[in-house]
Amino acid sequence: MSASEMWNIFLMQGFAGLSLFSVLLLMGLGLAIIFGQMGVINMAHGEFMTIGAYTIFMLSSLTETYAPTLTPYYFFVAIIVAFILAFAVGWMAEWALIRHLYRRPLDTLLATWGLSLGMQQIFRSTFGAKEVSPTLPEWLLGSWAPAEGLDIPINGMFVMGLTLLVTAGVFLMLYRSRWGLRVRATVSNRTMANAIGINTKKTDRMTFAIGCGIAGVAGAAFTTIGSTGPTSGSLYIVDAFLVVTFGGAASLLGTVASAFGIAQTQSISEFFLTGSMAKVLTLLTIITILMIRPQGLFALKVRR
Template sequence: MTLSDMMNIGLMQGFAGLSLFAVLLLMGLGLAIIFGQMGVINMAHGEFMTIGAYSIYLAARVTESLAPAFMPYYFPIAIGLAFVFAFIVGWIVEWVLIRHLYKRPLDTLLATWGVSLGLQQIFRTFIGPKEVSPTLPEWLMGSWTPHEGLDIPINGLFVLALTALVTGCVLVALHKSRWGLRVRATVANRTMANATGIDTMKTDRLTFAIGCGIAGMAGAAFTTIGSTGPTSGSLYIVDAFLVVTFGGAASLLGTVVSAFGIAQTQSISEFFMTGSMAKVLTLSLIVLILMMRPQGLFAVKVRR
């Protein structure tokens, strides 16, 4: 094997890590908003990702049966639907359950774990226990070959572009929009925010629903790289919490950096060892760094 072949393999393995990075980042962004900004331990976050993935699958099936000529165009619309469906379910869960459990993190953990199990059973009952994959548009298939021996999947490029767009929108919304101002005021001092006329309960509900909607978009991105089953989201929940904790619970910049580091470490190490050993190596490095820096890579000081 020549040096050029080794470099091409390394680049392709690194790009595979970028695809995982995109899914982890979208999951982490939604969780950073819910956990980092609101202090809610949402164990059902993976199931909101699954809602987004199933939204793409169902949209593909409906389009295939009712309007097959529309197949090349359905995917971007389905991504929007994935956000909307996950947002609506998140809004309902917050209104029915989460709003009664603020400042009780252990109770939110147990309650959302119950929600997670309930949603998984709903998926099994109404969609089926087997893993499914949507029919993707032809323009998402194939690869881009910048030079001989280096093939970069087009679906990976699309997922990266989607992730960059969503991340940019979240950052702008948090720092430039009225909703972002209310979120930051509520996090800084809830009592004072209420005194200035901010409806913190409505802000909490909207924030939780937006975080769930972003998880739905992570599920939409996931459909381009893997099949979806009732428990697919739960496989990513630990990684999503690692991304948020490692980066710093209230830091979106930390979420981006930690998602990139975790995804690249895991993907590149999988080339040299088994998947389980690569996972052990990644977790060990995270534990060592957190022992030296328990607050995460980018700690945000918040006035209490």
């Protein structure tokens, strides 16, 4: 293998890593804002991603059946619908289940795990155990070849762009909107936020729903790089937790950096080693770093 071939492989694996990075980042963002706001570890987060993925599948089938001419465009609408559906289910889950369990971290862990199992069964009963794939629009297929032997897949670039957009949106919402102000005040001091007039319970529900909505978008992105089954989401949940812990809980910048690091280590080493060895290498690196810096990559430096 020549040096330039090696370089191309490195670039392509790096880019494959970027797709993984996108899904992990979107999952991690949702988990991080939910954990930061109310200390809830949402074990069902992966299933909210699956909701997004199945939404794309359903809309793709509907479009194919009823309006085949719209096939090139349905994807944009579908992403928004994926957000809305995951948001709505998250809103209801918070109202029916989670809000009764605040300040009981172990119970929320169990309850959301139960929720995740229940949702998986609902997916299985509705869509069947077999994995499905939506028909992607033509323009998402194929690849861009800027140089000989170097192929950058278009769907990967699309997912990247989508992730950048959503991440920027989350930052903007957190730092510029009234909701963001409520969230940051509540994270800083819940009792005081309530005593200054903020309805913290409503803020909790909104935050949980937004976090789930972002997972729905992650699911939409996921359909472009993999096929969807009832347990697709649970495959990503462990990695998404790793991203949040490694990045430093409640630090969005940390979430971005750690999603990037984990995805790239995983993807690049996967090419040179076997898949499981790559996983071992990733985990070993993370554990070593967490032993030295238990607070994660980025921790807040303000006195509390």
